[in-house]
Amino acid sequence: MSFDGVFTYAIVGELEEALAGGRITKIHQPSAYEIVLLVRARGHNHKVMLSAHPTYARVHLTNETYNNPSEPPMFCMRLRKQLEGSVIEAVRQVDFDRIIVIDTKGRDELGDVQTKRLIIEVMGRHSNIILVDASTDTIIDSLKHLPPSVNRYRTVLPGHPYVAPPTHGKLNPLEATEEMVLKKIDFHAGKLAHQLVSAFSGISPLFANEAVFRAGLANRTTLPKSFLALIDDVRRRRFAPMMYTNGEKEWFYVLPLKHLKIEGQPFTSASELLDRFYFGKAERDRVKQQAHDIERLMANEKAKNEKKLLKLEQTLEEAKKADVYRLYGELLTAHLYAIKRGMTEIEVANYYDENGGTITIPLDPQKSPSENAQQYFQKYQKAKNSFAVVQEQIERTKEDIAYCDTILSQLETASPKDVEEIRDELIEQGYLRPRAAKGAKKRKPTAPELDRYVASDGTEILVGKNNKQNDYLTTKLAHKDDVWLHVKNIPGSHVVIRNKQPSDETLLEAANLAAYFSKARHSGSVPVDYTRIRYVKKPSGAKPGFVIYENEQTLYVTPDEELVRTMKQRQKEQAAKRS
Numbered sequence: 001m002s003f004d005g006v007f008t009y010a011i012v013g014e015l016e017e018a019l020a021g022g023r024i025t026k027i028h029q030p031s032a033y034e035i036v037l038l039v040r041a042r043g044h045n046h047k048v049m050l051s052a053h054p055t056y057a058r059v060h061l062t063n064e065t066y067n068n069p070s071e072p073p074m075f076c077m078r079l080r081k082q083l084e085g086s087v088i089e090a091v092r093q094v095d096f097d098r099i100i101v102i103d104t105k106g107r108d109e110l111g112d113v114q115t116k117r118l119i120i121e122v123m124g125r126h127s128n129i130i131l132v133d134a135s136t137d138t139i140i141d142s143l144k145h146l147p148p149s150v151n152r153y154r155t156v157l158p159g160h161p162y163v164a165p166p167t168h169g170k171l172n173p174l175e176a177t178e179e180m181v182l183k184k185i186d187f188h189a190g191k192l193a194h195q196l197v198s199a200f201s202g203i204s205p206l207f208a209n210e211a212v213f214r215a216g217l218a219n220r221t222t223l224p225k226s227f228l229a230l231i232d233d234v235r236r237r238r239f240a241p242m243m244y245t246n247g248e249k250e251w252f253y254v255l256p257l258k259h260l261k262i263e264g265q266p267f268t269s270a271s272e273l274l275d276r277f278y279f280g281k282a283e284r285d286r287v288k289q290q291a292h293d294i295e296r297l298m299a300n301e302k303a304k305n306e307k308k309l310l311k312l313e314q315t316l317e318e319a320k321k322a323d324v325y326r327l328y329g330e331l332l333t334a335h336l337y338a339i340k341r342g343m344t345e346i347e348v349a350n351y352y353d354e355n356g357g358t359i360t361i362p363l364d365p366q367k368s369p370s371e372n373a374q375q376y377f378q379k380y381q382k383a384k385n386s387f388a389v390v391q392e393q394i395e396r397t398k399e400d401i402a403y404c405d406t407i408l409s410q411l412e413t414a415s416p417k418d419v420e421e422i423r424d425e426l427i428e429q430g431y432l433r434p435r436a437a438k439g440a441k442k443r444k445p446t447a448p449e450l451d452r453y454v455a456s457d458g459t460e461i462l463v464g465k466n467n468k469q470n471d472y473l474t475t476k477l478a479h480k481d482d483v484w485l486h487v488k489n490i491p492g493s494h495v496v497i498r499n500k501q502p503s504d505e506t507l508l509e510a511a512n513l514a515a516y517f518s519k520a521r522h523s524g525s526v527p528v529d530y531t532r533i534r535y536v537k538k539p540s541g542a543k544p545g546f547v548i549y550e551n552e553q554t555l556y557v558t559p560d561e562e563l564v565r566t567m568k569q570r571q572k573e574q575a576a577k578r579s
Contacts, residue, residue, distance in 0.1 A: 002252045003058055003122055005096045005173075005202010010239050010254040010270045011060055012100055015091040018046050018061060022088050024104065029076035030066035030416075031286045033057075033143070035129055039088065049274075050120050050129055052143050056282045057127035059100050059120050061271035063572070064279050067416045075129075078141045082106075082116055082131060089115075094164065096172045096202040098122040103134065116140070121165060132162045170201035173231050181224040192218055196227065206253055213259035230255065241273040242266055252277050276565075283415060291411050291419045297431060298411075302404035309397045316390045322383035327352065328361050329376035332369065339369035402491070403543050409491040409519040410466050418465045421448060425468050425544055448472045453513060454570035455506040460498045461567070463513055467545030470494040471538070474547060480534040483507070485514040488527040488554060492518025494545075496533070508557060509567060516559040524558045 022041025029035055033053040039046045049062040072080070086106030093100060102118040115134035121127055129143040139160050146156035154163035171180060184199035185192060193208035207230065212218050215226035233239075239254040242264035251260065254270050267273040288295075327350075332339065335348045342365045350359040363372050410422060426432040450473055451463040462477070464470035474484060474494050483497040495514040497506060507530065515526040529552040536549040 002204070002206060003098065004204030004207060005093070005098060006204070006207055006234050007254055007270065008059075008093050008098050008100060008122065008202065009096065009234055010237070010241075011274075012091055012093045013237055014061060014269055014271055015048065015059070015100070015102075018044075019048070019088045019091055019102075022046065024083050024086050024088065027076060027079045027084060028066065028068045029073050029079075030068050031282075032073075032289075033127075034066070034282070035076070035079065035143070036062070036066055037083075041088070050118075051278075051282065052120070052122075052127035052129050053282060053285070054125040054127065056278050056285065057122045057124065058274055058278060059122060060274040061269075062275050062279075063272075064275055075141060075143055079118075079131060082140060083118065086116065095167060096174060097165075097167070098202065099164065119162070123165060126165075128156065130156060130162065137162050167201065171199060173200040173203060173227075174235055176200065176228060176231060178224040178228065181227055182220060185223065187218075187220060187223075192223060206251065206257060207255070209259050210255065210257055239270065240266065241268070241270045243273060243277055250277065286416055287411065287414050287419055290416055291414065291422070294419070294423060294426065294432075295408065295411055297426075298404045298407045301431065302401055302408070305397050305400045305404065309394065309401065312390055312394045312397060315386065316394065319383040319387040319390055322380050322387065325376045325380035325383060327359075329373050329380060331359065332361060332373035332376065336369045336373070339363070339372065341365070341368055399543060399546075403546075405519070406467065406491040406545060410493075412519075413493075413517050413521070414465055417449065418469075421468045422466045425466065429544070450477075452571050453509075453564070453567035454574055455497075455502075455509045455567065457503055457506055459502060459506045460571075461506075461510050461513060462496045462498065463517055464494040464545075465517065467543075470545040474533065474536055475538055478533045480532065482533045483510070483530055484533050484536050484549070485510050485528055485530040486549075487514055487518040487520055488529050490519050490526075492520070494547075508555065509563065511555045511557045512560055512563055513567070515557050516561065516564050521559050525556045526559065528555045528557060529553070530555065 019039050019041050022039040024037055025040050025045075026038040027035065028038075033051055035050040037048040037050065039048060047062045049058065049060055051058050083104055083106065086104040088102060089105050090103045091100065092103070098121070100120045100122070102120075104116045104118065106114055106116070108114050117132040117134045119130045119132060121130070128146075131140040131142065132138065133140055139156060139158055139162050141158050142156050144156070146154070148155050153166060171184070185195050189195065193205060193212045196208040196211060197203050197205055211227040211230055212223065214230070215222040218226075233255060240256050241254050242252065242256060244251045244257060244260050244262045244264045246262055251257065252273050254273075256264070267276065331348050331350065332346075334351070335346070338348065339346055343363050344365050345360055345362050347358050347360045350357055353359075364375065367375065407422060407426070410418070414422065423432065427434050448464075448466075448469040450469055451465055453461045453463065455461055462473055464473045470493065473496055478484065478496045479498075481500045483499065483502055485495040485497070486492060492514060495510050495517075497510045499506065502510070511528040511530065514528045515521065515523075518526070520526045529549070531549050531552040535551045536547050538547050
């Protein structure tokens with residue numbers, strides 16, 4: 001657990017410094033578990049992410065952009081009514097636990113002063129965001145409701161008194177002394193890190209393991225000193241936010257974790273670290289919830305078409321036997337006198353064999369000699385007629401499978417906004433029925449919003465994240481001499497460099513984007529084709545996103561997520577300067 005009491009202490013310090021005295025100007029709820037506060041403080045605008053997600057619960061300042069639903073949820077409406085326009089008086093931590101309280105003061109409709117507390121409990125799957133009337137300690141509303149039938153210790157419902165989560169009698173580590181540490185630790189019992197976690201509030205296994213590691217040969221002298229030295233770093237706010245990865249697992253913390261024995265990536269603040277660590281993960285989770293029905297539909301469509309393809313290929317094999325059926329029919333007609341009803345096969349002379357050989361022909365014992373001959377002529381005619389049709393159906397079915405693959409691949413890198421465009425496309429293509437909503441206004445068609453990146457030399461690179469965006473980018477927006485890129489023979493994004501003569505470095509960076517936003521994003525040495533837009537064509541009647549191209553050259557790149565983030569950050573910085 002990385003977001004422990006220590007991390008909470010660091011975050012509260014950042015929030016207090018940035019937000020105290022600021023005014024809450026807007027409140028959004030981009031997803032079921034997330035609230036974003038917009039706060040104006042000391043001449044600057046700040047965004048605060050409050051998440052009660054079961055896996056990604058956290059609180060921090062954020063620079064990321066979140067897409068909000070057209071209709072705000074009920075809890076968001078309640079927060080807006082109670083908190084918009086209020087001043088943040090303080091941000092504090094409760095008993096060194098993972099509980100953050102934002103104290104606010106505002107006025108109601110009558111102009112009377114009212115004080116509210118927004119309490120964020122970062123407790124894993126029990127995380128919650130609770131709005132409390134500070135004057136009465138009564139719950140106004142909460143993101144998650146907990147009736148008595150669910151939690152006997154406390155009820156979290158509007159109108160009920162707020163009861164904090166149980167502390168389990170743990171001690172505040174900021175008040176710890178060597179004597180207190182020695183009193184809580186049994187050196188004969190072992191599992192010293194576990195004992196520290198059980199004894200002190202807000203201490204996670206990461207912190208405890210670090211204290212034990214730094215103690216060396218942990219004993220009654222070294223362990224208390226090691227533990228208290230780390231606590232002193234926390235008290236004095238000597239933080240060094242770092243993210244660690246070993247290729248399989250990731251950790252983050254506000255203190256150096258020497259026991260991991262891995263080089264960490266430093267960040268300027270705990271909030272910046274959380275933005276980097278969680279944004280992609282939380283967004284992927286939102287997309288998964290939003291696109292679950294699409295993913296299931298396209299997976300089923302793909303499986304259905306794969307079965308259909310097998311049957312068509314079997315039919316094609318049958319169709320290839322047309323000449324054999326004709327031969328059987330002609331030879332049986334020539335040998336009707338030798339055939340008796342009830343025979344299962346007959347060996348006859350093959351007049352078409354230059355060597356004068358014979359051939360054995362299977363017979364239906366229930367049919368007469370002439371009926372057997374007619375049956376083979378009918379099979380011949382059917383196979384002959386079906387050959388061209390089946391070949392056409394096979395090509396169409398392969399296209400359908402490739403289309404399903406493309407949609408499934410796009411969902412892997414889609415943002416919530418991209419999912420809505422994919423949904424619209426599938427409605428247009430007849431895979432989904434239009435959503436019927438009472439009183440819903442028909443949306444005016446607008447140009448797709450493309451993902452923008454900036455190369456090292458300042459060149460703009462555009463990326464289509466779904467078929468609508470790909471078609472718009474390639475066939476309408478891009479200039480004929482812009483450079484176009486796409487992974488070779490693999491579903492992926494269309495990428496366009498807004499430059500007629502891009503540098504080799506820009507070309508490689510654009511190829512990295514094409515590889516990253518494709519089905520091969522986790523592969524190494526991915527082939528990426530590039531050519532000019534003038535050589536890219538969309539065949540008449542082709543499915544969305546499908547193009548053909550020529551005069552291409554090929555680059556090989558290994559997708560680099562950090563490079564993609566860097567190019568995106570450059571674009572944000574450019575946009576901020578322009579505004």
